[in-house]
Amino acid sequence: NYIVLSLCLSLSVRQVAFSASLVAGGKSGQEYTTGPFPTNTPLIYKHVVTNIGNAYNSNTGLFTAPVRGAYHFEWWIIEDYGGHAASAVLVKNSENVFMAWEKRGSVSNGVTLLLEVGDVVFMRLLANTVARDNHNHHTTFSGHLLFTM
Numbered sequence: 001n002y003i004v005l006s007l008c009l010s011l012s013v014r015q016v017a018f019s020a021s022l023v024a025g026g027k028s029g030q031e032y033t034t035g036p037f038p039t040n041t042p043l044i045y046k047h048v049v050t051n052i053g054n055a056y057n058s059n060t061g062l063f064t065a066p067v068r069g070a071y072h073f074e075w076w077i078i079e080d081y082g083g084h085a086a087s088a089v090l091v092k093n094s095e096n097v098f099m100a101w102e103k104r105g106s107v108s109n110g111v112t113l114l115l116e117v118g119d120v121v122f123m124r125l126l127a128n129t130v131a132r133d134n135h136n137h138h139t140t141f142s143g144h145l146l147f148t149m
Contacts, residue, residue, distance in 0.1 A: 014067070014145070014148060015053055015145070016052060016053035016055050016065075016066060016067070016071070016144060016145035017050055017051075017052045017053070017142075017143070017144035017145070018048065018050055018051045018053075018055060018056035018063065018142065018144070019048070019049050019050040019140065019141075019142040020045035020046070020047055020048040020049065020051075020058060020140065020141055020142070021045060021046075021047040021049075021133060021137035021138070021139060021140045021141075022034060022043065022044075022045050022046065022047070022131055022133040022137075022139040022140075023046065023133040023134065023135075023137065023139075024046035024047045025047075025135070030134060030135070031080070031132055031133075031134050032132065032133050032134060033080045033130050033131070033132045034125060034130060034131045034132075034133075035084070035128075035129055035130040035131060036084050036127070036128045036129060036130050037125065037127060037128075038127060038128070039127050040089075040124050040125065040126055040127050041124065041125045041127075042060075042061050042122055042123070042124050042125075043061055043088060043122070043123040043124065043125050043131060043141070044058070044059070044060065044061035045058065045061060045123070045139075045140070045141045046058055047137060050142075053066055053145075056143075060122075061122050061123065062120050062122045063120065063121045063122065064118060064119070064120050065115035065116065065117060065118065065119045065120075065121070066117065067117060067145070067148050068114075068115065068116050068117055068148060068149050069114070069145050069146065069147055069148040069149050070112055070113070070114055070115075070145070070146040070147055070149065071112065071113055071114075071115050071121075071143055071144065071145050071146060072111070072113075072143060072144055072146055073090060073112075073113070073121060073141070073142065073143040074108065074109070074110035074111075074141075074142050074143070075088060075090065075100060075108060075109060075110075075123055075140065075141045075142070076106060076107070076138065076139060077100055077102070077106065077107055077108070077131045077139050078105070078106040078131070078132045078133070079102060079103070079104065079105065079106070079130060079131075079132060080130045080132045084128065084129055084130040085101060085102060085103045085129045085130075086100075086101070086102050086106065086129060086130060086132070087099065087100065087101040087102070087107075087125070087126040087129035088100055088123045088124060088125050088126065088129075088131060089123070089124050089126060090109070090111060090121065090122075090123060090124075091121065091122050091123070091124050092113060092115070092119060092120070092121050093119060093120055096124075097111055097113065098110075098111045099126070101126070101129070106138065114149070121143065123141050
C-alpha cells in the first residue's frame with residue numbers, strides 16, 4: 001500500500017514551476033529598493049506570475065520541494081544606481097549554493113539541484129547590497145522541476 005500511495009503522490013505533483021518578482025505592484029517611474037541591510041537577509045518575491053504545484057510561498061519567499069527530483073532555478077537582480085552592489089545567493093536549506101554579484105547594472109545566475117521532499121530553497125540578499133525592482137519586474141526568482149527521481 002505504501003508503494004502505491006508513494007507512486008500516486010509522485011505522479012500527482014509532477015508539475016512544479018514558479019516565477020516571481022520582488023515587487024508586487026508599483027507605478028511607472030517609481031523605483032523600489034530592498035536593502036542595504038547590515039546582515040544577510042532573505043528576499044521575499046511578492047509578485048507571483050506562475051506557481052504550478054504551489055511550492056513557492058510568497059509570504060515567506062521559500063520554495064519547498066514537493067517531490068524528490070532535479071530542479072532548475074534562476075534569478076536576476078538589478079542594482080539601485082546609488083553605489084551599492086546588487087547581490088544575492090541561492091540557499092538550499094541552510095547552505096549557500098551559488099551567488100550573483102554586480103556593482104553596475106544587472107546580474108543573473110542559475111543552478112540545477114537534486115532536492116529531496118521538504119528541501120527548502122530561497123534567495124538571500126547579502127549584507128550591504130541591494131536589489132531594485134519596479135513595475136517592469138526586473139528582479140526575479142524562478143524554478144521548475146526537470147524530472148522526478
